[in-house]
Amino acid sequence: AQSVTQLDSHVSVSEGTPVLLRCNYSSSYSPSLFWYVQHPNKGLQLLLKYTSAATLVKGINGFEAEFKKSETSFHLTKPSAHMSDAAEYFCVVSETGRRALTFGSGTRLQVQP
């Protein structure tokens, strides 16, 4: 069975400092992993995707994530936060043959000036 745990429901950083949003997953098979971002009153937008190629995945807006199979983690990072990064972030897992994506419960990122 697949599951996703986002370890922090809220993260607050100062503008210009690094961002780390943590995600652990459980999957019976080789999963596909995604990070999506949701700005207020908007739908989800894909940040990046891992599908068993390079373990370090680069996404849009300077975000990247590293797939660590031994730790079953897929943490999202950004070297320097911008005010426009304030949003909710979802870690998502899918397995071949499953009929649905599994979404984490989300991490709300606040960026302080």
Add this chain to the structure above:
Amino acid sequence: NAGVTQTPKFRVLKTGQSMTLLCAQDMNHEYMYWYRQDPGMGLRLIHYSVGEGTTAKGEVPDGYNVSRLKKQNFLLGLESAAPSQTSVYFCASSRGPLNQPQHFGDGTRLSIL
């Protein structure tokens, strides 16, 4: 460059009323999905479609019906609305199965009184 368009954006219903949410995509995607988003729970799949004329149940299908008469449209119906169906509903589409990125609409905020 519309992408995925949902109508209406907001709606208030009384218990027992019926309504239909419309989703339209202009990307010629085969797969379409309906999700609901509730606080602290991420997104949960209601129904999905893998092509024109096909539909299938997701994780939380009870109380909802769907139709995909045209490739570009995916309708979600509530036959007899209940307060437990108060939620934000998102439609998404993708080129292929679950390892493909999904493109989301901006959501429909539905309140059932």
